[in-house]
Amino acid sequence: MTPISVLAAGETANPLLPATYDIIWSAVCFAIIFFAFWKLVLPKFRDILDERAQAIEGGIEKAERVQAEADKALAEYQKQLADGRAEAARLRAEAQEEGAQILAEMKQNANDEAERIIAQAKAQIEAERQAAMVSLRGEVGGIATDLASRIVGESLRDDQRAANVVDRFIADLEAQTPAAQPVKEY
Template sequence: MPQFDITFYPSEVFWTLVSFALLFGLLKWLVLPRMAAILDARSRAIAEEINAARQQREEAERLKLDYRKQLDAASQEADRMFEESEARLRKQHRQMMEEWKADMKRREAAFREESEVTRQQAIREIRAEAAGMVVEATEKLIHEHVGKSEAEGFINEALEALEKEPAKPRRH
């Protein structure tokens, strides 16, 4: 085996050193600068992306704060509008109740007036009917003609007498 032969050592060492120097030079002046440039470019790109991400995060935080402020303002506006509408509804309800009460009072007064008119009319009709019955009864009893005005006088006297006497409880 020629590798282990001592006579070839100096030439092998020489060519090994030359190969190493060439490879070292080739790596140092051609490959390593390109790799360093690529790594620097990647480092710069990564740093730029990190900075961009940081800026975007800060912008997102600002937007988040702005949206939160807008949301709070909208919430306050909604609360204010709700309170205003609730107050307006209460006012309308109170006004409608007052109108209803006034209408009920008017209707009650009209009903009472109408009842009084009907009562007076019924009293007049009853008196007229009673006068007619008194005239007929008197004529039948005494066989004498009694005028309507005389009969009404008798009825009025009888009603006045009834009004003066205290009401007695009736037994049925």
């Protein structure tokens, strides 16, 4: 029935409703397409979605494994860093101890050297003093003997008598001069 024949027949049909044969043929086509979609397209689509879900789950598991390994590596790195810092602190402490020990040894060596130099200087001063005393005794002895010979009027060239006169003269000189000042030590 065509729309013109429907109008001609005088029937009042709803223009929005298609004809019955159109509805039936449309339902048959829809069922065939639905069945083909259900059997052919939908399983492939499900397989693709399942593969994607497995890939995502595998990626998540892999990411969790990698994250766990990274956390483990970070903990190991932090442990090694702490060990390195402890080792550095220990080495610094040892270096400071060795430095203090070397400094103490150097001070001790300097003190020993200073004491050796002072002792050597004292020995040299004492030797020079003894040499000066011997020289002085000889010169003063000769002068004293000449002087005593002139005063006494007789020759004092006798060694024993001259030695006694010289010793007495030096003893008198030492008694008259103030005591020798002690050498200051620095």
